[in-house]
Amino acid sequence: MKKFKIILAIAVLGFISCEDVLESAPGDSYNEAVIYSDIALTESLVFYNYNVTENWGMNFVDWWTRRIGIENASDECWFHWPTRSRYTNNYSTTTPSNMGFFRNTWPVYYRYIGAANNFLSKIDDSPVATNSPDEVAVLKGEMKYLRAVAYAQMINFWGGVPLVTEPFAFDADDFTVARASYEDCIDFIVSELDEAIALLPDGTRGGAEFGRVSKGACMALKSRMLLYAASAQHDPSESGAPRGPLYDYTKPSKWQDAANAAKALIDYGHYSLVPVTTAEEYHNMFLSPNSELIFARPYSPEFPNVPNDFNTLPDKAHSPVANGGWGLSNPTHNFVQDFKMANGMRIGDAGSGYDVNDIYANREMRFYANINFQGSSFHGVELEYWSPFGNNSKDLLGNDGRHFALTGYNLRKFLDESITIDVTQSSNRPFPLARLPEIYLNYAEAQYMLGNEGEARTYVSMVAERVGLPAITSSGPALLEDIKYERQMELFFEHHRYYDLRRWMDEDKMGEDVLGVQWEKRNASGDLDINGTLTMIPENVLEERTFNKEDYYLPIPFDEVEKAGLIQNDGYTN
Structure with a gap:
């Protein structure tokens, strides 16, 4: 496992090493002969491609996107x-020539696809396949999963993309491969995952193999992608999103297929929910591997996100400035106000117990586990978001104001209070790529859409009751809203929400302005005073957002359209 981690870390540093080997291999038979004769070197080609999986940031290409997601x-x-x-x-300012933080996403994914294609085209006829057939079968399964991941992410962003499965010089002048339909892409991904499942060992891969692809990981991605495909975003009867073969999924059995895929993993029997009774126990669940973690990207002091750069990890990137962090990603007040009360009621429901003068009291467990807010304690420090000169305020002495949490909140989920920021790293905290609660919720949503509300209530209740909320008893549209709520809160900061809002076609949420709260201490004269009375300045708009029809998908980068003659996504011009 140490070798697995080290090679991953090397590959992160600018996508070097294995990629260079792959690109030089066709013209250098000695290098290729050595690589495919030595199981350790062959493994290194697969381990490089593990960088296609998601992590704490959006990607490793830009300085910012290593730290924010x-x-x-x-x-x-x-x-x-x-x-x-x-x-x-x-x-709504994305254009083919201005992709913002998404600018390198397309070529990076095809880089991993190219590496996978090269490996899979050569491995069966290699000496290492003869000498180590069992190990090679597992490596093929891993690489098929990793290629499926790349295509899954691409179709989530772009709809149908060119399906390239053989080695190809992507920088060749005659690179012209048409975009496949969205449905064909889903079929390919499912086929890849089924083939990988047949090649991989049974059970979980723990101990020295923790972080390597398992059958469960493949089943989880299959469940996710069939759920996505069945959703409104890809339903040709829904008029709000772009329509046509590049975006639509038309199989009549789509919801049953999604339900079957989720239930297969549930019945696999290798995973179970972690019981928790307090917010602290729930929070600590994310700091180490556990029984509900199906697949994860491993991190430890010997394998940091980027070697010798702790600030790419969430402790520095997202902790409050009062604790030595940068607080880069601030939970919005919109999101905070979506948390239910501990009694399972929405804050606006009659009899919920919500107190406008004590807005953080009696919320459900995950609020306290996941969010830092005014008056909460973190690293043994009570957080002061108030002006003047609170320890987490915009006018804190020595703070230039750029790290102030203007929304009034900081992240708490994933942050390890046992470490010293900038000095030590969390000992065994993984980034979750698939957890059992997601699969329960996938199954609940599919069963709801099939009209099986009792089954849907059973599985969404398992997620809700685990955190102390009452069992779900709703029906009809209210039940679907409860399922969506559990996805929103249970999968917070795990890279699901962006895709969920699009597949549900929730344009109100996607175009919702960002709200924040501010806190002040003022004296009887109305002046800011550190000894004054604490008051909350209610919701204020921090950022106006818009959402248009074309924003369901990203534009294909201008250079790629020009090079390959690809059809651009609806609503964008080159």
Whole structure:
């Protein structure tokens, strides 16, 4: 496992090493012969491609996107730095020539696809396949999963994309491969995952193999992508999103297929929910591997996100400035106000117990586990978001104001209070790529859409009751809203919300202005005074957002359209 981690870390540093080997291999038979004769070197080609999986940031290409993720392109969080305008899809300003933080996404994914194609075209006829057939079968399964991941992410962003499965010089002048239909892309991804499942060992891969692809990982991605495909965004009867073969999924069995895929993983029996009774227990669940973690990207002091650069990890990037962090991704007040009360009621429901003078009291468990707010304690420090000169305020002495959480909130989920920021790293905290609660919710949503509300209530209730909320008893549209709520809160900051809002076609949420709250202490004369009375300045608009029809998908970068003659996505001009 140490070798697995080290090679991953090397590959992160600018996408070097294995990629260079792959690109030089066709013209250098000695290098290729050595690589495919030594199982350790062959493994290195696969381990490089693990960088296609998601992590704490959006990608490793840009300085910022190693530290901040896609959550800032949804209603979950707001990136407060002046460069936030690079989330161009928040303002409907994305163009093929101005992709903002998404600018390198297309070529990076095809780089991994090219590496996978090269490997899979050569491995069966290699000496290592003869000498180590069992190990090679597993490596093929891993690489098929990783190629499926790349295509899954691409169709989530763009709809149908060119399906390239053989080695191809992507920088060749005659690179002309048409975009496949969205449905064909889904079929290919599902086929890849089924083939990978047949090649991979049974059970979980723990211990020294933690972080490597398992059958469960493949089943989880299959469940997710069939759920996405069945959703409104890809339903040709829904008029709000772009329509046509590049975007539509027409299979009559789509919801049953999604339900079957989720239930297969549930029945697989290798995963179980972690029982928790307090917000602290729920929070700590994310700091180490556990029984509900199906697949994750491993991190430890010997394998940091970027070697010798702790600030790409969430502790520095997202902790409050009062604790030595940068607080880059600020949960929005919109998101905070969506948290239910501990009794399971929405804050606006009659009899909920919500107190406008004590807005953080009696919320459900995940609020306290996931969000830092005015008066909460973090690293043993009570957080003061108030002016003048609170320890987490915009006018804190020595603070230039850029790291102030203008929404009034900081992240808490994933942050390890046992470490010293900038000095030590969380010992065994993974980034979750698939967890059992997601699969329960996939199944619940599919069963709801099939009309099986009792089954849907059973599985959404498992997620809700685990955090102390009452069992779900709703029906009809209210039940679907409860399922959506559980996805929103249970999967917070795990890179789901951006895609969920699009597939549900929730344009009100996608175009919702970002709200924040501010706190002040003022004396009897109305002046700011550190000894004054604490008051909240209610909701204020921090950022106006817009959402248009074309924003369901990203534009294909201008250079790629020109080079390959691709059809551009609806609503964009080259």
